[in-house]
Amino acid sequence: MAEGHQYERHGAVVVDDAGEERYIVVSADGHAGGSIPDYRPYLESKWHDDFDAWAAGYEIPYEDLLGDLGPRNWDSARRARDLEADGQVAEVIFPNTVPPFFPKVSLAAQPPAITPVDMEQRWAGLQAHNRWLVDFCDDLPGRRAGVLQITLHDIEASVREIEWAAGSGLTGGVLLPGTPPGVGLPQLYEEHYEPLFAKCAEVGLPLNHHTGSAAPPMGETDRDAVVFLLEVSWWAHRAFTHLIVAGVFERYPELQLVFTEQGTAWVPDELARLDIFFSRMRGAGGSQEQVWGKVIADSMSLLPSEYWARQCHLGASFIRPVEVGLRHQVGIDRIMWGSDYPHKEASHPFSLEALKASFGGVPRDEVALMVGGNAAALYGFDLDALAPLAARIGPKVAEIAGGLDRTTLPIEAYKCPAFAPEYASA
Secondary structure, eight states: OOTTOOOEEETTEEEOTTSOEEEOEEEEEEEEOOOGGGGGGGSOGGGHHHHHHHHHHOOOOOGGGSTTTGGGGTOHHHHHHHHHHTTEEEEEEEEOSOOTTOSSOTTSOOOOOSSHHHHHHHHHHHHHHHHHHHHHHHTSTTSEEEOEEOOTTOHHHHHHHHHHHHTTTOTTOEEOOOOOTTSOOOOTTSGGGHHHHHHHHHHTOOEEEETTSSSOOOOSSHHHHHHHHHHHHHHHHHHHHHHHHTTHHHHOTTOOEEEESSOSTHHHHHHHHHHHHHHHHHHOTTOHHHHHHHHHHHTOSSOHHHHHHHHEEEEEETOOHHHHTTHHHHOTTTEEEEOOTTSTTOOTTOHHHHHHHHHTTSOHHHHHIIIIIHHHHHHTOOHHHHHHHHHHHSOBHHHHHTOOOGGGOOGGGGGSGGGSOTTOOO
């Protein structure tokens, strides 16, 4: 409640002073990180000399971290202005900048260290980012849910870090890295990761699996880039199958897993495919599926689609209109819109137009869930606390319902996939 005002709220919809309904928009996909000097105070002093040497030779490898674009990652006030201008009152924050001692962003597949000292330094770098993130979120209380970074190269250390995060306010949960071929890690379905899943379930933090973290490293040719672009999300989808086969969803029915920035249209076909496979593993006598899979299938009390409905979510960055049409097959309570700020493909500064394009003509209560209500429920945002700001800046329900007149859309908006042609579905 703001001073002098009392706002009427219905789920993720608030009524403003003029009596108009506005959505409480929570982005389930934002990215941030400190500038290189920002991280030094968060490192133990024993690493300072090594950090200074590393930082002196560091060259920024990414266009969106250069010049005027970079500070959007760590300038709290600028970031807040940008997102408020876009109608967003809160966000889930994934990493973006390069943490200390890493050769590249840590959101990508975590490369194996060359030496034990490399590994120890990189873990110190991830911890520095996590502690920086706590302070960054605290700068805007209740409006930022930071996602914890861990390492799959040291499960015991990661379990301790998850326990620390649960008491430190990183309500965005845990970033689950991928295990692509060639990095020397066990696959996610192996027992190696059981302590990690058990700890997340125990402390009530969701797991987040972001696209880009599971694909093999991209080569340097044009063909490499295109193949990476076309396959990067497919690699990330595999985590769902791996956790089913591992029995993780069965053992930890309260554990929640989010698939972020991986599209939406893949879900119905994948659930149907997996349901058929596991049904045949159980009951198609004499089939090859049963020969290979009966032991695993018999250990499951639910079908894959039922695990999905109970425990999985989509961070549906720049969801397209045709994907919104599949919302009931995916699960209306599973979809969470995201702007992907400040990436090149982000909807900013055209998020209002993106919401119109995707959700025009969709019932108000369904839109409210997908653009704010679902994310608030999963990540613990207080909608009452967010309502006063949304009453000033949130997109109007009537505006979104009217859809988008594409003839008014600036050409620069098309950098965002939300404005892809209607037939695009993946």
